[in-house]
Amino acid sequence: MKLSFLILFFCYCTKLLMAQNIVPNASFEEVNICTEYIAPCAPCGWMAVAPEMIKMKYLCNGAALQGQHYVSLLQEGPVENPDSRVYIQTRLLCALQKGQAYKIRVYMNTENYPLRIGLRFDTAFIFSENAGCLSQSVSVELNEVDQQKKLWHTKMPWYILEKTYVAPNNATHLILGNFKAPIRKNGFSGYSNAQLLIDSISITPVNEQLPMCPDTAATRAALYAEHHRHTIPENLTPGRTVVHTLNGTHEGCDTLILKDDLFNQDHTTISERYKQQINEALKNYRGDTSMRIKLVGHAWQAASEEYNKIISYDKAKAVATFLVYNEGYSFDDFQISGEGKSNPRYDTSAGGGDNNRVEMILCHVTAPPVLIVKKPVPPPDTLVIPDILFKFNSSELNPALHTALDSLMKKIPGDGSVQLQVTGHTDNAGNDDYNYNLSLRRANAVATYMQQYGVGNDIRQISGAGESQPVADNKTPEGRRKNRRVEIIIFHTTD
Missing domain, CATH: 3.30.1330.60 (OmpA-like domain)
Structure with a gap:
């Protein structure tokens, strides 16, 4: 009996592994700290096609359907330049195999553009020094016909689009964006600054017996180790351009x-x-x-x-x-x-x-050569929301102390020049699960207050650390009081 149970359990687990999503960081939740500005700027494993010209918008403002993050891609640019595009790309954790069928599912939303997204499967990254429409063709497009479900979150509609795709060739890389040229009438396109929001994407083999690649972990590690996001990472381009x-x-x-x-x-x-x-x-x-x-x-x-x-x-x-x-x-x-x-x-x-x-x-000669001295990026600042601003042993902020909280909010620049990370912390009283949940609830409470105050649009990550990162000795009441806090880390950037 015990042997039969183990066999069934092994088969069940194997089936789950074989149906694994081959898209890394598929819901964009894991955050990359870019080399150039030492600040959160993109989802791990994903890169823009034209990073020196135009980048993806990586958002954490409570509108995501799943988790905290989603990306916004420019589908068509402004009236004067409708060919502008934002494409993002990654390397698949396991290559598409020629002749195999895959189920593609995308959670997406758009307010001012047709509900569609193009996917191109390739054998290498594609980088460009301009932000125009790519000349490469699309491999498969999902549109209104492929809509499976409509969901609502914070009064925003999200759509689940799904399609089965049979790979005509082997492929290792994925590019997302709009591959269609704008349709112009009287010289103008019908859309201007059209944005597409993507919350997550999954690509899974239809054949659940198809084994996963043995180097999946190494592929993910290599993708996550690449922190360059604002210029073309030349180590990822084919060949060597000198x-x-x-x-x-x-x-x-x-x-x-x-x-x-x-x-x-x-x-x-x-x-x-x-x-x-x-x-x-x-x-x-x-x-x-x-x-x-x-x-x-x-x-x-x-x-x-x-x-x-x-x-x-x-x-x-x-x-x-x-x-x-x-x-x-x-x-x-x-x-x-x-x-x-x-x-x-x-x-x-x-x-x-x-x-x-x-x-x-x-x-x-009219423009003498002058070397640019790079403007130094200030180190991150940290604002500490002390335990006293919360109700006792609660994640609810104390209304009587909102004035003190407002004084801290005023220290956060509101001009879009920063990116913010909100992390809750506790002392070591209570068990790990309770402390983690309390720290996360307090971080979310502060983030909500920041939104209401008008400084929350630049939040890139909200997390709870529980008791794992003390700043003082938990053996004393004073030390425990200091450890019960919420930190707002302010990353400055010239980007």
Whole structure:
């Protein structure tokens, strides 16, 4: 009897695993802290197709159907630029297999656009330096015909759309957005700034006997380890592009970032395999006699600062030498310098990486080349809502002390320049479950008050930590009082 039970239990669990959703962070609940601003800015595992131009709106304002978060995608831009789009993408936890059927379910909502969403399955990430309509075709579209159910939450309608899709080819990546060009009448589109809200998406194999991939956990870990969200993460692009163009980034001057792969091991000559990329990148500047070029070398080697300055200067000079003897420039056209390790552009936690580079800043004489000094992002601030502002052993705020709470609310900028995280905490009195639930209820109570006060639209995460993060000793009444609190963490951003 016991053996039969174990066999049935194993089969049941196996069936559940086989029907697992292959979309990572499918309801967008897990939050990514971006490298650029050290602040919550996107759902883990998901990236925008054109991150340097336009990004997804990642919202936590009580309107989500499930959990706290949902995303808003621009379906068509304003009247003057209706081709504008926001696409988001991820890598599937398990690849689609050719000929296999999959059930696609999307929870979505839109107020000013037809109820539809396009999905493209591909074999790699797609990135773009403009926010226009993608030229790639859609793999499958869900629309009003696929509506299964209409639900209401906070007076907002949410729709469940579902469709079965048979994969014509193997695929590893998923892109969501509007792949249709706008229909224009008299030069104008019928929609303007149309938004689509997505609360969650699931893709599950119809064949429940189809085994899950053995590297699912590794795929999720690799996706969650990527924290770059505001520029194209070049380690995810196919192949290796050694020239990256940033237009107008230095007061009207264009910048070409030449990566370290460009150079041979002697650091003084350029590899033949990449000369075509330089030629292509410079084609728009040829023949401009007013153009002046600043070449700034950067190095991030495990050596002294003086050595890095020498190496960075040598690489900048090697680029100038190449342009003089191959592109018809004169040495008088260049200002050459080497900055060593003094100005990293990329994340330095994993080593030098792309910080080994030469930046070619191209300017007209009317716009002198000036290096932009990055505006420092202030560290996060923390506002503490003490236990005294709540009724005893309750998540209900004390109305008699709203004046004190209002004074704290005034410290939160209301200009959209911050992102907020609300976390509740308790002392160690009571069991773990009770403390966790009390801390979460108190965090939600503060978040609700913030909404009513008018500073809640920038909340990105609401959570309870229970007794797990004390700030004082729980052995004393004073320490326990300090531990009973709600923290509002204010992340500043220039984005």
